[in-house]
Structures are given as structure tokens and as C-alpha cells.
Amino acid sequence: MNDFADALRFIADNTALLWQLTLDHLALSGAAVGIALALAIPLGVTLGHLHRGSFAAINASNVGRALPSLALISIGVAVLGIGFVNVMVALVVLAFPIVLTNAYVAVDGVDPDAVEAARGMGMTGREVLWKVELPLALPLIFAGVRTAVVYVIATATLAAVAGAHSLGDVIVDQATYRLPGVLGAAICVAVLALLAELLFAALQRAVTPRALRLEERGAPLLGGPGTTNERTT
Amino acid sequence: MNSSNTAQTEGPHAYPRAASLELRHVRKVYPGAARPAIEDLSLTVPAGEVCVLVGPSGCGKTTAMRLVNRMIELTSGEILLDGASVMERRPAELRREIGYVIQQIGLFPHQTIADNVATVPRLLGWDKQRVAARVRELLELVQLPPELAGRYPAQLSGGQRQRVGVARALAADPPLLLMDEPFGAIDPIARARLQDELLQLQARVRKTIVFVTHDIDEAIKLGDRIAILREGGVLAQYAPPDELLASPADAFVAQFVGRDRALKRLALSRVGELALLPADGTLHGATIEPDTSLRDALSLLISDGDRPLAVSNEDGGVAGLVTLDMIRAALHAEPAR
């Protein structure tokens, strides 16, 4: 318990450093998530709307899950060298499949009767997408975003080994910061991740129409992304 | 008027293997409900008979059935199976002695047909050969080809699955069978066939059956006795089909059986049962078989004009004639039993 007391003291003593690293951490995560979303959501939504490419879209997630992030960052570093951009690219690669698969499954799985009825009423494909499919798919897409955000925040912790700055810098550098420092930073990272999870969980609930509360029922992951997080760090 | 088939005392699967069922002042109230699901229901089903519980939605017919095998527990009253209260046994043991068939069937998707059918015998500890023999016997009884034994439920059609459901219920040769709208989810043609097969089956095995349905025509076709229930499980009338159709107890029953109940009564009898007029050269219309129902005969007579119909006999000749007046007279006769 002394260790934790020391850790808290470390946090108090080094607020500026930790705050700076937190900002770095968030910058890295935010950039990676932003790019991944910008790429994966349009692609996933389009494929889901057209009901095409299911094999690739669904298995992207399976393959992505199997890629150990430390290994991937390492390989990325081996190939691209160290630095912010390179690590960010690795994070994008890791986040992309999750968002893609969720977006695909979300739009692909919208109640076919609703889509059928919409078409029958005379909506064009685009109108069906924007007025029917996207609103209904939003919760699951959001689940993917939430998963990706927490996942990237977690993986960014490892960025330290690849030359980018994050709270992981302190955690991996036991020599400099000693146990209280390591613990202190670990606590900060844990809190950061939990806050992100809670925030996005609340956001997800906000965009979910009451009728579609799948989360509460604990939708099972039958080899697909579902609503559960996927963690490889 | 109705050629009744009482429970027989002899036969290969006679009713020593069938139990009588008695409900005595049965009452079921769900906690927090404004009114009882079943207020005060009493009726007796003699061994070997088919009792059909029929009524509008919410009348408690399914509840009453599920009280018998304790899927739902009684609030008060008694239920006696062959004179012994169902409360004396533990539920799981009791249920192994009662066949249970539900509308969605509920076959175990992860087991073969043979394993499904063998469920209760295995629970009772029968040895392997006896189980295997019984499975074969049952598949034959419900007219399923033996090669289906190794398949899974997903590979069968709806009608086939329903038959497996019946076979599974009969597996341990229970003295009582409970059937809750078993043919409700089947298309009308397959349903009619399954109903006929159930009647044939019942002629062979003679079980006591409690059959729940919302379809009065099905009730009339299958029941030895029909219990019409009102909301709250109130027994409006409990009588054999012919009596029900001839003398409905009140306006509710009359409306439930339908305004065409006279025609329905006619469907219960055959022209061969009537005392036919001699065929003395009178001009007659079409010729019909003796097993034609009076209802169909009536239909032919009306469309044909005023000429009587000729009823054939085994040799291809004419056994006698049937007229409109004869049919009308049959309606006004006292119901048989």
C-alpha cells in the first residue's frame, strides 16, 4: 500500500509532466482514431449498404484481432522507423479493422423488412441509406468507435518503445522514474482509459433509440465484432 | 346420431395404460393480477378419452393444461391422475409419466431424432436395446421413415418435426398426453392429415388426451368430449361434440360453435348409418358412397335439385336412397349419448 501512496505522491509532484504526456497520449490517439474513422466508416457503410464484400469486411476484424499490437508496432518500427507519424500509422492499421467490421455489420444487418418497406415507398438508394439504414445502424457503428477509441488509447501506451510520446514513456522507463513513477503513470493511464470508456458508453447510449438497446442484453460475439471491445494490448 | 367410440376395455394398447384425469375446483391466480386466470374449474376426463379444451384467447385453456403437469402451480384445488393427486410426486417425476406436446414442438436441435425420441425412456433408465426398439416402433407408429432417426431436427420439415414431437411424447408409454395447439403452426392441408393420423393413432393406443385448441372445428373432429371455456377458465359447457352442437348451453357457446352448427352436426354422421329408402325405380340423382357425410350429401342434394341420391353398396349396386327430408329428420333426432 505504501507503493500506491508513493505513486499518488509522484502524481502530485509531477503533474506538469504527466499532464503533458497525457496530452501527447490523447493527441496520438485522437489522430489515429480520427484517420481510422475517416477511412473505415465510409467504406464499411458503403459495403454494408450494398451488401458486398462481407467476407473481407467481417474477417478484417478477425485478422486484426490476431495482430499483437506490440508486434505490429515493432514491425512498423522496423520498416518505417520511429516517430509520431510512424506509430500513428501503426495505430490506424490496428483500429481500422474494428471500425470497418462494425460499420459493415451495422448497416448490412439493418432489419431487411424496414429497408424493403422504404424502397417500396419510393426512396432512392441514397435516401434509404441516410434516412433508414444509418439511423438504425448508428448504435452498432458507435460501439465500434468506442471499442476503437479505448483500444487505441491502450495501445498508445506502448508507443514509448517506438519513439512517440505518451504516458507509456514513464511506465517503460523504470530506471528513471522508479516504482512510484511507474505506478503513478499506470494509474493515470488506467483512469484515462476508463474515462474514455465511460464517456463513449454514455455517448453510445445517447445515440441508441430506446427500442434498440442491444448492449444491455449482452449480444454474443459469434465470431464477429458485436458490441464487445477487442483488445490486443 | 353420433357413432361414438367409447374408451375400450380391451385391446393391445388399451386403457390400463390410460389414466383418468380429474380437476376439482381448480383455481389459479397470478400474483398481482386483477382477476384469476382460472376461477373454479372442475371436470373429469375418463381414461382413454380425448378431452379438448377450447375457447377464445385468454380463457385459460393452456393454463389449465399446464397445471396438470405442474408447469404452473395451483393456487388451490386438486388435480387427480388416476385418483392420485399430482402434488404427491415431484414435478420432474410426474412429468416423465405425462406426454407433453407443444405448438412449437421444442425438439432438441443438438440431438438426432432418435435421441430426441429416446429422452424420457433414457431418463427412466431403460436399457439400450429396449430404447432402440421403442424408437423404431414409435417412428413407425407416427409414420416416419426409419432413416430419419439419424438426422437432426433442422433437416426435417415442419410436419415431420411435429410427428417426432408426438413420438417423443409417447416414448415412455405415458397414461396421459397433454397437447397444446400442436397443429397450430402447420398449413391446413398438413394439419388435416395430422389430425386424421392422430385419430388413427388414438384408435391404436387409446391414451387419455387433453388437447388444447382455439379452433372449434378441430375440437369437434378430434374430441370425445369438448370443454368450452370462457374467460377466467369458466366452464361454459362440457359435452360430446354432437350434444354440444345440438344443444349449446348458452348464447356464448352457441356463438362459439358457430351459426352453422347444424351443418357441423351433419358432418359427424354418414349416410350409411341412416335407414335408407328402398330403390324402387324412383328417378335419382348422383350415386354416393355410404361413408359420405350427411353434410356433403346435403350439399349435393341442394345443388342437384329435388332428386334423391342413391347410396351404393359393396357390390356396386344401389343400397337405397337418401332424400332431403331424411337428412332434416336426422337433425331433429336426439343426439346419440
Next chain:
Amino acid sequence: MTALAAAQPVIPDFGRGSSCVRDNGTFCWDWVRAHWGDTLRPALVQHVALTAVAVAIGFAIAFALALLAHRRGRLTTPVVLVTGLLYTIPSLALFQLLVPFTGLSRTTAEIALVSYTLLILFRNTLAGLAGVPEEVRDAARGMGLTPRQLLWRVELPLALPAIVAGMRIATVTVISLATVAVFVVNEGLGAPIFDGLQQTFKTELIAAGALCVALALAADALLVLVQRALTPWTRVARSR
């Protein structure tokens, strides 16, 4: 020889290294062959051991919790909250947070890895049990199966696909996370990966990373086969 010494890679060359190694090529098979026995294979074996123990223990705990929650629905939310909390904490942080309690040991690694399996295994097992069609349950009870027989003979077999799906995800997740365990215990494939990160010679890094990925894919495929074997009824085509 001495002329080439200036361009030597980090690995000292006692005259036995191949040309690929000496020239610091991106990936050298001979290095892999040479060091399979002393570096890569032990790491792989340790990694498999770490994973197997974590998944086994995680499954035991999650399964028990799921059975309880299946019986008493109210347990579900608190269990999901706690296991969810554990799951969200980034692995590196969790490993370090355990160190004051269990030190720099395999135990620390295992505790953290087990924590990551709990959420998915619990949720999938519970959802699998809940997904058993109501009429199958009704028919089973009506035929006279006791609650225990119902659970073991009907509900669990039917829940297997969901359970194994959870195992697949949990296993792959643990294989991935076990690489980070190197920060508390020098075992598993994380060790050669981390070592490789410190060098300019990249073969060790790539080899270990690739082995990790291969292990995950192999485990996933194996579990798929196990599931197919255990649930023959899911494979039959509808004949209608």
C-alpha cells in the same frame, strides 16, 4: 575480416554469422534457423504456456459466474461492470499495478491475463445460455428433466457455439497481450520482440512478431475445428 568490422551489426560476429546477418539484412532465415533452439522456440513454448494457463483459469472463473448469473439474473450487471473495468485498463498499466502485490513474476502476468479473458468469456457463455430457444426449454422441462439435467444436457450443448466463439476471442486476445508481459517477466514472445526493438538488426523482431501472429491464427483455427467437432448439428444443411 577486420575491414568488415566497421559495418558489423549489433550481434558480434565470431566468424560464424552468415552474410545476411553481417550485412544487416531486414530478415535473415539463417539467423532464425540458428537461434530457433535457444531463443525462439523457448519463447514460443513459454508463450503457449502463459496463454493456456490464463485461458483455462479465466474460463473456469467466467463459466462459474455465468452459471450463477444464468440462475440469478441480478448478478449479471455487477459482474459485467467489474470484468469490464478490468478489461478496459490498458495491459501495460495493469501489469504494473499488480507488481506491488505479486512482484515481477509469472503470477502477476497470469493474473492480468486472466482478467482480460473474464469479460468476453462471461458474456458469451451467458448469452449462449440465454439464446436457447424458449420452446426447447419448455419441452425439456415438460418431459421431466430436472433443472440440472436441463442445464447439462440441453442448455450447455446448445450454448457451445457462443462459448467457443468467446474462447476464440479470449485466446487470441491473450496471445496478443502476453507479449506485453515481458515488462514484468522475461518470458514469452514479448522477450525477443522487446530485445529486437533495441537492436538495429531486425530479424529477431520480425521473426518473433510473425510467430506471435501465426500462433494466434493457429489457435483460432484449432478452436474452430474443435467447435465443429463438438457441434455436428450446426453443420447440417436444411433439407427444405
